[in-house]
Amino acid sequence: MIRFEAVTATYPDAAEPALRDVDLDIAAGQLCLVVGSTGSGKSTLLKCVNGLMPHFTGGTLRGRVTVGGRDTRTHRPRELADVVGYVGQDPVAGFVTDTVEDELAYGMESLGVAPATMRRRVEETLDLLGLADVRNRPLLTLSAGQQQRVAIGSVLVMHPQVLVLDEPTSALDPPAAEEVLAALTRLVHDLGVTVLVAEHRLERVVQYADAVVHVPGRGAPVEVGLPADVMQTSPVAPPVVRLGRARGWAPLPLSVRDARTAATSLRTALAGVAPPEPPPVAAAGRVVVTARKLTVDYDGAVALRAVDLTVRTGEIVAVMGRNGAGKSSLLSTFAGLRAPASGTVDVDGAEPWKLPAPEAVRRVGLIPQEPGDLLWADTVARECADAGNAAELLRTLAGPVDMDLHPRDLSEGQRLALALAVVLSAAPPVLLLDEPTRGLDYEAKERLVTMLRDLAGEDRAIVFATHDVELVAEVATRVVVLADGDVVSDGPAATVVTDSPAFAPQVAKILAPQRFLTVAAVEAALARMPA
Amino acid sequence: MRGTTRLPRPLHPVAWWLWASGLAVAAGATSNPVLLVALIVVAGAVVGARRPVTPWASSYGAFLRVALVVLAIRVVLYVFVGDAGGSHVLVRLPRLPLPADWGVRVGGAITEEGLVTSLEDGLRLATVLVCIGAANSLASPARLLKVMPGALYEVGVAVGVAVSFAPQAVASLGRVRRARRLRGRRDRGLAALRGMAVPVLEGALERSVDLAAAMDVRGFGRTGDVRAATRRLAAALTLAGVVAVCAGSYGLLTSGAPFLLGAPLAVGGSAVAVAGFATGSRVSRRTRYRPDPWAVPEWSVAASGAVVAAAFLVASHAGLAGMDAASNPTAVPDVPLLALLATAVALLPAVAAPPLRLYRSVASVTA
Numbered sequence: 014m015i016r017f018e019a020v021t022a023t024y025p026d027a028a029e030p031a032l033r034d035v036d037l038d039i040a041a042g043q044l045c046l047v048v049g050s051t052g053s054g055k056s057t058l059l060k061c062v063n064g065l066m067p068h069f070t071g072g073t074l075r076g077r078v079t080v081g082g083r084d085t086r087t088h089r090p091r092e093l094a095d096v097v098g099y100v101g102q103d104p105v106a107g108f109v110t111d112t113v114e115d116e117l118a119y120g121m122e123s124l125g126v127a128p129a130t131m132r133r134r135v136e137e138t139l140d141l142l143g144l145a146d147v148r149n150r151p152l153l154t155l156s157a158g159q160q161q162r163v164a165i166g167s168v169l170v171m172h173p174q175v176l177v178l179d180e181p182t183s184a185l186d187p188p189a190a191e192e193v194l195a196a197l198t199r200l201v202h203d204l205g206v207t208v209l210v211a212e213h214r215l216e217r218v219v220q221y222a223d224a225v226v227h228v229p230g231r232g233a234p235v236e237v238g239l240p241a242d243v244m245q246t247s248p249v250a251p252p253v254v255r256l257g258r259a260r261g262w263a264p265l266p267l268s269v270r271d272a273r274t275a276a277t278s279l280r281t282a283l284a285g286v287a288p289p290e291p292p293p294v295a296a297a298g299r300v301v302v303t304a305r306k307l308t309v310d311y312d313g314a315v316a317l318r319a320v321d322l323t324v325r326t327g328e329i330v331a332v333m334g335r336n337g338a339g340k341s342s343l344l345s346t347f348a349g350l351r352a353p354a355s356g357t358v359d360v361d362g363a364e365p366w367k368l369p370a371p372e373a374v375r376r377v378g379l380i381p382q383e384p385g386d387l388l389w390a391d392t393v394a395r396e397c398a399d400a401g402n403a404a405e406l407l408r409t410l411a412g413p414v415d416m417d418l419h420p421r422d423l424s425e426g427q428r429l430a431l432a433l434a435v436v437l438s439a440a441p442p443v444l445l446l447d448e449p450t451r452g453l454d455y456e457a458k459e460r461l462v463t464m465l466r467d468l469a470g471e472d473r474a475i476v477f478a479t480h481d482v483e484l485v486a487e488v489a490t491r492v493v494v495l496a497d498g499d500v501v502s503d504g505p506a507a508t509v510v511t512d513s514p515a516f517a518p519q520v521a522k523i524l525a526p527q528r529f530l531t532v533a534a535v536e537a538a539l540a541r542m543p544a
Numbered sequence: 545m546r547g548t549t550r551l552p553r554p555l556h557p558v559a560w561w562l563w564a565s566g567l568a569v570a571a572g573a574t575s576n577p578v579l580l581v582a583l584i585v586v587a588g589a590v591v592g593a594r595r596p597v598t599p600w601a602s603s604y605g606a607f608l609r610v611a612l613v614v615l616a617i618r619v620v621l622y623v624f625v626g627d628a629g630g631s632h633v634l635v636r637l638p639r640l641p642l643p644a645d646w647g648v649r650v651g652g653a654i655t656e657e658g659l660v661t662s663l664e665d666g667l668r669l670a671t672v673l674v675c676i677g678a679a680n681s682l683a684s685p686a687r688l689l690k691v692m693p694g695a696l697y698e699v700g701v702a703v704g705v706a707v708s709f710a711p712q713a714v715a716s717l718g719r720v721r722r723a724r725r726l727r728g729r730r731d732r733g734l735a736a737l738r739g740m741a742v743p744v745l746e747g748a749l750e751r752s753v754d755l756a757a758a759m760d761v762r763g764f765g766r767t768g769d770v771r772a773a774t775r776r777l778a779a780a781l782t783l784a785g786v787v788a789v790c791a792g793s794y795g796l797l798t799s800g801a802p803f804l805l806g807a808p809l810a811v812g813g814s815a816v817a818v819a820g821f822a823t824g825s826r827v828s829r830r831t832r833y834r835p836d837p838w839a840v841p842e843w844s845v846a847a848s849g850a851v852v853a854a855a856f857l858v859a860s861h862a863g864l865a866g867m868d869a870a871s872n873p874t875a876v877p878d879v880p881l882l883a884l885l886a887t888a889v890a891l892l893p894a895v896a897a898p899p900l901r902l903y904r905s906v907a908s909v910t911a
Contacts, residue, residue: 090760091760091761091765094761094762094763095763099761106755107758107761108758109758110686111598111600111684112598114833118834120763122832122833123763123766124766125829125831127831128831128832135833168762369730370725370727370730371728373728374726374727379726381722386720387723389720389739435727436727
């Protein structure tokens with residue numbers, strides 16, 4: 014269905030090709046997962062499929078890409094629109110119209126589909142993706158999960174034979190991600206659609222894949238194979254695979270269900286062993302954030318409802334909850350971007366929203382969901398100089414970084430580190446991060462975990478909002494779960510995440526009722542055991 | 545007439561814009577404040593009754609504010625530099641001595657007559673703005689663009705992208721201001737503005753490029769097997785025709801315009817435009833999803849706008865007492881019965897337009 018023949022793709026002004034000599038043949042009706050670290054060329058590979066590379070991105074493409082027999086050299090994306098449906102990383106950037114129904118119909122209007130057929134397909138797609146009760150709503154008022162499903166639906170109605178999705182679940186909470194993946198598997202099974210999906214959060218997708226394409230980057234050859242085979246050696250791997258590899262399970266389990274079967278003896282072995290204690294920092298620090306009866310609303314829609322919360326230095330607090338539960342509102346109120354409707358918020362001895370900006374940043378720093386929003390200079394060096402002593406901080410956080418690069422050209426992880434360095438140059442005792450792992454690969458995530466632990470050790474409180482249960486398992490000392498603006502649970506990370514299946518990390522699910530959260534914790538416990 | 549046309553559905557956007565243009569033309573034909581206020585009230589009542597629940601619909605408030613500002617500017621301009629006619633002097637400001645042949649006054653006497661005239665003038669402009677605002681909130685320009693005939697589709701898209709640039713820039717400004725605050729910079733003042741302009745424009749431009757890519761991916765601009773020359777002919781015919789119709793209507797409405805600029809141009813233009821539409825719809829491969837029907841409610845809404853415009857124009861040309869009320873400001877102006885009745889007819893859409901679809905409550909939280 015999709016065939017790459019000796020494809021080498023080079024962006025304009027790039028010294029190295031983003032993809033080198035890729036040969037690939039994806040059969041019809043497969044769900045094919047593309048894995049690799051950030052910057053390895055996953056997105057480029059996807060963009061080659063419908064000709065966005067090179068027709069829209071510029072640059073040169075050697076070799077040949079054919080989809081359903083059509084060559085992308087002679088067919089621009091619009092001429093492939095009836096064969097390939099493409100959904101980019103940011104669904105909102107791909108919206109063309111204002112409301113759900115119009116967005117679904119847009120592509121069919123371009124293809125000249127007969128009105129009666131159009132109407133029928135829109136209705137079918139609304140049902141297939143569970144969007145029927147928001148059909149008239151303006152797109153910008155939808156939750157992130159609904160927006161993602163509209164974006165998928167808008168290409169699905171054209172009945173493409175191939176669906177290409179770039180990180181379809183990265184912005185979604187675990188239940189919404191499940192919904193999207195369920196819809197995708199239904200397409201593959203019921204309609205025979207070929208799906209090509211790139212994703213960093215393998216723990217969510219790998220068990221549904223029929224094939225895995227591993228893009229190692231740096232010109233190394235692309236590896237294609239069955240999921241279990243590729244995962245044996247892949248440097249990017251979800252916790253279930255890492256546990257399986259560490260314990261030598263064969264065949265390698267890809268889903269929690271398979272791993273539970275393989276882990277029967279491990280569970281027995283760990284039955285009497287206490288999981289490692291969380292680092293005992295929580296009680297020692299001083300209180301730096303106090304919210305009392307904090308209520309926030311947007312033109313009548315309540316985002317937070319009488320929330321009480323205190324945070325001490327040394328704590329790393331994860332704020333979880335579904336899309337639209339009030340996580341971002343909580344962080345932006347702490348950062349002084351928003352005034353509470355009622356109640357008080359006190360950060361390091363002052364109400365942040367009353368402070369002038371130069372005062373506020375010395376008390377609290379916020380890294381927004383898109384760290385690039387904070388950066389405005391045209392080189393890393395100038396960005397650091399603009400923020401004072403950030404260059405040195407950046408080196409501590411991220412190691413050596415090419416100071417002459419444009420911040421846009423950094424990897425996601427480096428850009429996050431740069432934004433952190435810029436914010437930390439004002440030395441705030443409170444650091445807030447909104448969805449810090451969006452777009453980060455496992456390696457970058459590990460570095461982030463180390464960074465956060467070090468920062469919390471320096472008499473600082475960290476609060477981050479996330480959907481990433483694995484990150485929470487790794488680094489959080491405490492978890493606050495928000496739902497519809499209320500705090501529904503607040504306690505030590507280990508207790509909160511193992512209490513609810515939606516927020517439990519894979520290792521906890523595999524080893525329940527034993528309370529282990531990470532592969533590292535299991536390994537440590539086994540190492541302490543007499544052999 | 546209780547057929548399917550009365551079921552909840554949005555009214556055809558063209559009907560709303562015709563109705564609003566009727567009100568605006570009527571406002572242009574009078575300076576009687578009583579009639580102008582009546583027109584504003586009618587527009588407001590219809591908006592209140594039939595405004596859809598969309599983000600765009602809230603633009604009505606913005607138009608009202610702009611209208612107030614226009615009114616205020618008109619009066620302030622008069623007070624300081626306007627033409628000071630009339631004899632009832634209210635107050636005498638210190639006057640800047642300027643040569644008489646400049647024809648400009650700065651300061652000096654403020655007369656009751658002058659003040660009332662400027663108020664009426666400002667009110668007329670404000671009323672026209674309120675009418676446009678009403679059309680905007682009842683049927684967004686985006687919906688209006690969608691009904692563009694096939695031959696003009698590409699022009700419509702260009703206008704659509706241009707129109708979406710402004711909200712994109714506003715959203716981009718919000719992000720940049722937040723970023724400045726998070727980095728401890730001031731987000732107000734002239735210096736801040738200079739620092740923000742470039743990122744804001746960059747962000748909005750990036751979004752426009754994204755939009756172009758998104759449209760291409762979804763098949764926009766597929767040409768299929770239609771010859772390029774045919775497409776160009778259709779677009780040229782339609783465009784020329786529409787321009788001719790616009791110029792022709794200007795000629796018709798303006799007294800003293802040459803005869804040829806009036807009816808002949810308008811009729812000839814319509815013919816050319818129709819030929820263009822016909823060619824265009826034959827070559828266009830696009831289809832339309834759930835087009836708005838044009839039925840009895842559309843006819844009655846458009847007709848009510850036409851009635852108002854016609855009544856005001858007739859009354860104005862016939863020189864009915866009270867259409868121009870500025871002659872004696874101290875007296876309450878006469879109100880011509882014909883115009884008042886016509887204004888009442890303009891209220892018809894509040895009932896004649898089909899009721900709105902029931903939307904579920906729209907949460908505005910996306911942060």
